[in-house]
Amino acid sequence: MDSIFVKDISQPTLLLDENKCRSNIEKIYSKVKSWGIEFRPHFKTHQSKTIGKWFWDLGVRKIAVSSLKMANYFMQSSWRDILIAFPLNLRELDEILLSAQQINLKVTISDIFTLEFLSRLINLPLDVYLEIDVDFYRSGFDINNHLLIEKAIKIIEKSKFINLVGILAHNGNTYFCKSSKEVINENKKFLSKLFDLKNFLISLGHNVILSVGDTPSVSICDDFVGVDELRPGNFVFYDVKQFSIGSCETDNIAICLVVPIVAIYEQRNEIVCYGGAVHLSKDSLILDGIEIFGLVVEIYDSEWSEPVEDTYVKAIYQEHSIIKTTKEFIRKHKVGDLIGILPIHSCLTAEAMKKYLIPNSVWVDHL
């Protein structure tokens, strides 16, 4: 395949730094391995067979995804132990049961109604995780509602086909933390509740595994004793949001949206780039009291700089991004130059762009 050079880019393009990405993968892989915990990385962030192979080469064999579509995609490239870590979609049940005949496919049950339907509909064996909601109120059985969890267990016990493998939870609350210390405390509180539940289920004779894993806690915390499986996903790329929480440094961020400068406004200290919400997605965060939609980097031949000081994406439209910057940065650039934007939320940027370019090399696939 011919190489594609950064200097030839003329439209918004998502660069992937292979070294940073592999190093992020290796770091978390080694950590989880050293703890003696099963690693089941979530592949929804990258959705790439090529990047999946970088995990495979380290010895990873179990993955999590967030849809049947993603499961089918990774089944095509030799993955044989896949958890769909998303509330079971009953409208896809027939296809799921079919796939579960071919590989070790596991599903997630997140409410009592789905479990009741499943127990009536199913006539083939299926491995399930029960999703537990630990005070985040997105999806899962409320951890404080023991009666409902017991009811779920009884339905499972009665079923010939539903095989309870584990309990699964996502600590979305770490995303609201503002420091490593907050993440550590949040994670402790979260795990302690789950340990109680796990012990309760074991006392009922269900030797379930406990599966957790958000990127902030796995990146920051060191104590997961009692956890059986970790499923972080975002760490493969990280992003400005993870940096703001303390999960990574900015130079761990492995993807960067390259955009052409299409207008410069000296009086406002602002630059307009071709590259907007349809490329970057619209997530934002508050950094030092200001809402930002991305940090800005210089683009070099095959890499990018650290974020430029006092410079950020201040607004984003369908195809435009508006960059607030300094006179110095403006002096160094002209219309037609390329600059880079580090995304706030890399999962959504990757999904919007649908492919990655390794600088001066080749395109990398995305589902």
Place this chain on the structure above:
Amino acid sequence: MDSIFVKDISQPTLLLDENKCRSNIEKIYSKVKSWGIEFRPHFKTHQSKTIGKWFWDLGVRKIAVSSLKMANYFMQSSWRDILIAFPLNLRELDEILLSAQQINLKVTISDIFTLEFLSRLINLPLDVYLEIDVDFYRSGFDINNHLLIEKAIKIIEKSKFINLVGILAHNGNTYFCKSSKEVINENKKFLSKLFDLKNFLISLGHNVILSVGDTPSVSICDDFVGVDELRPGNFVFYDVKQFSIGSCETDNIAICLVVPIVAIYEQRNEIVCYGGAVHLSKDSLILDGIEIFGLVVEIYDSEWSEPVEDTYVKAIYQEHSIIKTTKEFIRKHKVGDLIGILPIHSCLTAEAMKKYLIPNSVWVDHL
């Protein structure tokens, strides 16, 4: 082609109501025609050759797009007068000049630096619009900076190849209006400034046309005397944002994301659906003091209901949407049912989904 039935949908799917869409198009087309103004609809909202044909069949022959990529897409289906209403991307200049040899392609110049480069680089004729920024501060020559605009005019006068066709502005401030009255006032203020500039340019011997057109003002206002061309785009579908401004009623909204219910939480009066930020995009707005990410409708055989009362998308994740609703709505639904979400910003939802389904009929293309 075989029909695709709504009842067979198992994944998030973007429905298109052809009648509503055609009626939106016809209404605005008739209005603009009755005013004797040139109609150049912006095709960035739908990005569909099929929907483009619905305009063509009414007699529309001029369109606006927001990238060369989109221009090329519509060139493939017989459009021959296309304005790229986005700051000229110098990195695509060669391809733009090539396309301009084949069709009547026009570009937008939004800052002095691009104009200076263009005047030096160009050796083939090119029709340009000058973009004027009327106190919105996104892109365009600041309307209050007459010196800079005069400087631009002098550069154009000196160039053998740059042909000034018109001035173009987008009133992004109407999107912050909260009533029809506010939109009417905002539009008056905006146009009055542009009329002064147009007269000034005519006094310099440049018989430019004035091109404006945001969906709120074109939907709400009646007085565009003095405007030569209107370029609204969003009206083809409308959305909850336009409804909140007063541009449309909810039953004019022509697209709807169908999503399967994957979990129900009675105690919280919340429903979780498969369908998230990667399907709907992440725009939100404040309605009655609450941040919402979409309104919820019932899905019938080939259409959808008016928005369900006291029901809205309260949060959105990569693949999940969380719907706040009433006990009554929950009583009527079960996991596995389909419901619909009216998008906050239809342009971004269409771009995320990349294709439309006409209920019980066929798929419609998106770039």
